Amino acid sequence: MDELSENQGNEMRRWPAKERAIGEIKSFDKRVALIGNIVGVDIDNAEAKMDDNTGTILLIFTDLEMLKKIQTGRLTRVIGRPYNSQKGNVINVEVAQDIDGFDTNTYKRIKELEAKGM
Numbered sequence: 001m002d003e004l005s006e007n008q009g010n011e012m013r014r015w016p017a018k019e020r021a022i023g024e025i026k027s028f029d030k031r032v033a034l035i036g037n038i039v040g041v042d043i044d045n046a047e048a049k050m051d052d053n054t055g056t057i058l059l060i061f062t063d064l065e066m067l068k069k070i071q072t073g074r075l076t077r078v079i080g081r082p083y084n085s086q087k088g089n090v091i092n093v094e095v096a097q098d099i100d101g102f103d104t105n106t107y108k109r110i111k112e113l114e115a116k117g118m
Contacts, residue, residue: 017079019111023054025082025089032091033079035099035107038072050076050091058090066096074100 015030036052048059061067080091
């Protein structure tokens, strides 16, 4: 393949987000999608913390309007870039969606069936 066909004719493409549990994030992941509960929001430092029962992770926001929509105790889906910092594992958030009311049990069952190839 030539370079133009790989990058779609000079069009920039994002890495696809890999669905992960917080405890499953790998050092080589470029972008991840996480679902978890927001356990804290710090507007002054543009960050929040998320917990999904496999771990807790710090979420860093560059879009303060997006952060202001995040609420403690709400089920939230984030997409972003993971990295390690002095504060531990961190996600640089690109997208955040409030999905409170989402049926996590059905979602987990679907993921189990997908893993089994069904």
